[in-house]
Amino acid sequence: MTGSILFEAIVFLAGAIICVSIAKRLGLSSVIGYLLAGVLIGPYVLGFIGNEGEDILHFAEFGVVMMLFLIGLEIEPKNFWNMRKTILGMGGIQVGGTMLLSYILFSVLGFEWKVALVISMAVALSSTAIAMQTIKEKRLMDTTFGTSSFSILLFQDIIVIFMLGFIPLLSNVDGNASAEKHSEHTNLLESLPIGFQTLAIILSVVLIIVAGRYLIVPMLRKVAKTGVRELLIAAAFLIVFGISFLMEYVGISPALGAFLGGVVLSNSEFKHELESTLEPFKNLFLGLFFMAVGASINFIVIAKSPLTIGGILIAIIAIKAVVLFITGHIFKLKLDQKLLLTFSLAQIGEFAFVLLSFAFGLNILSQDQMDMMLVITALSMSLTPIIGIINERFILPKIGTKESVKRPMDHIAKSHKIILVGFGHFGSTIGRFLRSHGVEATILDHDSNRVDFLRKMGFEVYYGDATRLDLLESAGIAEAKIIICATNKIEVSKAISKIVKEKYPHVELMIRTKNRYDAYELLNLGNENIYRESLETSLTLAKDVLSKMGFRKYTLNRQVQNFIKYDEDSLRRLASEPKREDNYIFRARKELEQQEKFLNEDFKRGIVEFDNHWDSEHIRKAVDNKQNQ
Amino acid sequence: MKKILVLFSHPKFEKSRANTALVNHIKDMEGVTFHDLYERYPDFHIDVPAEKELLTKHDVIIWHHPFYWYSCPPLMKQWIDMVLEFGWAYGPNGNALQNKTCLNVITTGGSREVYCSEGSNSFTIRQFLRPFEQTANLCGMSYLPPFAVMETHKLSDDNLNKNAIQYGNLITLLKDNLTNNDCKGFSFINDIHKLNTP
Numbered sequence: 001m002t003g004s005i006l007f008e009a010i011v012f013l014a015g016a017i018i019c020v021s022i023a024k025r026l027g028l029s030s031v032i033g034y035l036l037a038g039v040l041i042g043p044y045v046l047g048f049i050g051n052e053g054e055d056i057l058h059f060a061e062f063g064v065v066m067m068l069f070l071i072g073l074e075i076e077p078k079n080f081w082n083m084r085k086t087i088l089g090m091g092g093i094q095v096g097g098t099m100l101l102s103y104i105l106f107s108v109l110g111f112e113w114k115v116a117l118v119i120s121m122a123v124a125l126s127s128t129a130i131a132m133q134t135i136k137e138k139r140l141m142d143t144t145f146g147t148s149s150f151s152i153l154l155f156q157d158i159i160v161i162f163m164l165g166f167i168p169l170l171s172n173v174d175g176n177a178s179a180e181k182h183s184e185h186t187n188l189l190e191s192l193p194i195g196f197q198t199l200a201i202i203l204s205v206v207l208i209i210v211a212g213r214y215l216i217v218p219m220l221r222k223v224a225k226t227g228v229r230e231l232l233i234a235a236a237f238l239i240v241f242g243i244s245f246l247m248e249y250v251g252i253s254p255a256l257g258a259f260l261g262g263v264v265l266s267n268s269e270f271k272h273e274l275e276s277t278l279e280p281f282k283n284l285f286l287g288l289f290f291m292a293v294g295a296s297i298n299f300i301v302i303a304k305s306p307l308t309i310g311g312i313l314i315a316i317i318a319i320k321a322v323v324l325f326i327t328g329h330i331f332k333l334k335l336d337q338k339l340l341l342t343f344s345l346a347q348i349g350e351f352a353f354v355l356l357s358f359a360f361g362l363n364i365l366s367q368d369q370m371d372m373m374l375v376i377t378a379l380s381m382s383l384t385p386i387i388g389i390i391n392e393r394f395i396l397p398k399i400g401t402k403e404s405v406k407r408p409m410d411h412i413a414k415s416h417k418i419i420l421v422g423f424g425h426f427g428s429t430i431g432r433f434l435r436s437h438g439v440e441a442t443i444l445d446h447d448s449n450r451v452d453f454l455r456k457m458g459f460e461v462y463y464g465d466a467t468r469l470d471l472l473e474s475a476g477i478a479e480a481k482i483i484i485c486a487t488n489k490i491e492v493s494k495a496i497s498k499i500v501k502e503k504y505p506h507v508e509l510m511i512r513t514k515n516r517y518d519a520y521e522l523l524n525l526g527n528e529n530i531y532r533e534s535l536e537t538s539l540t541l542a543k544d545v546l547s548k549m550g551f552r553k554y555t556l557n558r559q560v561q562n563f564i565k566y567d568e569d570s571l572r573r574l575a576s577e578p579k580r581e582d583n584y585i586f587r588a589r590k591e592l593e594q595q596e597k598f599l600n601e602d603f604k605r606g607i608v609e610f611d612n613h614w615d616s617e618h619i620r621k622a623v624d625n626k627q628n629q
Numbered sequence: 630m631k632k633i634l635v636l637f638s639h640p641k642f643e644k645s646r647a648n649t650a651l652v653n654h655i656k657d658m659e660g661v662t663f664h665d666l667y668e669r670y671p672d673f674h675i676d677v678p679a680e681k682e683l684l685t686k687h688d689v690i691i692w693h694h695p696f697y698w699y700s701c702p703p704l705m706k707q708w709i710d711m712v713l714e715f716g717w718a719y720g721p722n723g724n725a726l727q728n729k730t731c732l733n734v735i736t737t738g739g740s741r742e743v744y745c746s747e748g749s750n751s752f753t754i755r756q757f758l759r760p761f762e763q764t765a766n767l768c769g770m771s772y773l774p775p776f777a778v779m780e781t782h783k784l785s786d787d788n789l790n791k792n793a794i795q796y797g798n799l800i801t802l803l804k805d806n807l808t809n810n811d812c813k814g815f816s817f818i819n820d821i822h823k824l825n826t827p
Contacts, residue, residue: 552668
């Protein structure tokens with residue numbers, strides 16, 4: 001029944017569509033849907049998929065690689081460098097602590113020390129796929145919890161290189177036999193001494209950075225010039241495949257390599273293009289990966305010794321949770337952020353599949369030990385979303401940052417209610433200025449550390465996703481006069497704009513936007529009050545430059561006002577023009593064309609010379625003419 | 630030696646031939662503080678304490694400005710409104726400017742002839758400057774007749790330069806304490822004997 005590739009594809013796709021839409025309908029994470037679909041189509045329930053589940057798993061790990069590439073794209077090198085302390089600190093404590101405790105556990109359970117060590121290594125690693133997918137789905141990437149999780153996962157990606165290098169040293173057989181037996185894992189480095197291995201790893205990282213700048217970006221430019229859309233998709237895949245191949249060849253985790261590649265490309269003009277191209281594929285691959293995990297749960301092994309497996313599973317999750325909680329505590333996370341961290345990373349990750357089968361290949365683990373650990377790994381991954389739900393629905397509401405805290409409001413604040421969405425750099429300035437005028441905005445934010453701080457400062461703050469109608473309603477949208485969208489996420493602003501237009505049309509919206517393209521979209525949704533965050537700042541800077549060159553300040557001030565008015569007019573004019581290309585690259589090129597048009601127009605219309613006020617030159621000319629006649 | 634504060638107000642100084650010549654001639658003179666209001670306060674946000682301190686440190690205040698629509702440019706009016714505060718410049722205890730000297734230095738497009746009851750502007754310069762004169766009076770300053778560079782549109786470069794030199798000479802006289810007695814009988818300080826005897 002499992003022979004045809006077409007049939008397998010149908011099974012996977014149908015399973016995904018059915019289970020994920022049910023999971024979503026129930027308000028659960030899509031991860032649960034995929035895992036459930038995997039269990040259903042796997043060998044022990046419906047039997048559509050046989051033992052090839054593990055091959056599919058290996059193939060689908062590519063989703064994780066793509067995910068890290070995409071995460072890398074969103075992190076600029078400078079930010080990555082700023083995170084180094086968190087990565088080393090949190091990651092180090094988590095991996096070290098977990099390894100120590102689980103080593104003790106497995107030693108006590110009577111495993112040989114080598115086995116206990118290998119297992120504890122596998123246990124220390126968490127699942128990037130599950131954790132990051134959940135974090136992204138809940139849009140928590142920019143919270144303390146999000147960055148902490150990410151740092152830990154990144155550290156694990158790095159440390160796994162060393163684990164893979166270390167495990168052969170534990171091997172019970174001589175080197176030749178192991179290499180022979182395990183040819184699929186042969187890589188360039190196995191035969192080299194440790195010093196050369198390190199050198200090769202450093203070289204390949206440098207290679208990625210250099211290639212990113214001088215090979216990949218020029219290639220993408222060439223590809224973009226052809227204007228053939230699918231070539232860009234091909235190029236995006238070529239990049240990810242290429243990096244993965246190189247990394248596997250030198251023995252580094254391909255995910256880590258892809259992440260680095262992403263970071264290198266995050267400054268290029270192709271960032272958005274690559275993101276939008278790979279995003280859907282990444283999600284499909286990850287879905288496939290989760291299904292493969294579900295399908296690989298070996299129920300026969302579980303049936304053989306359910307109590308042992310259940311016991312070890314619970315013990316491992318408990319160990320991981322405790323270590324994570326302590327890690328969060330050392331790094332001063334708020335209680336609810338700590339709990340989110342604790343429960344979202346308390347599983348054994350996909351690296352375990354690699355480490356365990358590698359160790360099995362080297363005769364360190366027995367077949368039984370490996371099967372048991374693989375089952376525990378798959379089960380712990382499947383349990384994560386469920387534990388997450390318990391945390392979210394039952395624990396957090398009691399102890400975490402509450403959605404709202406009631407506070408008596410004075411009369412003015414009540415009758416002129418302002419809701420401020422987002423209290424980052426932009427929103428906080430607005431909030432401070434309003435407050436200095438005795439106007440207290442009701443703030444909506446999704447970073448609980450910030451929310452707690454603001455509450456201490458006496459602000460009325462609601463915690464959560466501002467695109468939820470119920471949260472907006474409890475924040476008082478019904479009696480609000482103005483909603484300020486100070487978030488930098490255009491999707492959030494668009495969603496709020498839709499809600500307001502549909503349900504509360506009396507509320508005035510004032511929206512921050514990043515650039516003119518976001519402004520176009522919001523204007524076309526019927527919003528009038530659009531504030532481009534960079535317009536006035538850049539003009540102020542330009543004004544100061546000209547002032548330093550000797551231009552008069554007051555004249556410059558007037559010209560800046562002219563320029564703003566002129567630019568706002570052209571913004572509104574261009575917003576109504578039909579859009580032909582949605583594609584980022586073509587849009588970027590169009591943007592350049594548009595800039596050129598602007599510059600020409602500025603020149604022709606002569607913004608600077610247009611202002612003739614107080615200029616006595618033309619009066620003098622008129623007087624001269626009269627005299628000459 | 631008296632200290633001179635030139636409060637200069639021109640919204641488009643870079644385009645003014647006459648004022649460029651006048652200002653260039655006096656702005657670096659010893660004992661003169663040249664204060665370019667439009668450059669200092671392009672957003673009209675006047676630093677009142679700083680302006681008061683500046684006033685206190687000087688003995689002669691010159692309002693130097695083009696004569697727009699028979700008056701001063703808006704920033705200078707803003708300056709008067711904000712800096713000459715009740716209880717400081719006038720009113721009870723408002724004696725910070727007492728006994729200082731004050732005058733207008735103006736540039737006009739029209740000639741002296743058009744500024745009289747028979748001329749197209751119907752009134753004299755001195756009549757148009759009454760608000761400034763009374764402002765000075767209320768603050769206890771002695772108000773001198775204006776230094777006016779007129780018909781600027783027709784003025785040759787040579788003549789403009791002569792005016793600039795005369796402006797410089799006026800400032801030298803002011804430093805040596807020029808009083809209303811020296812100006813008796815003159816509507817323009819340009820004409821007084823001290824400035825016109827070689």
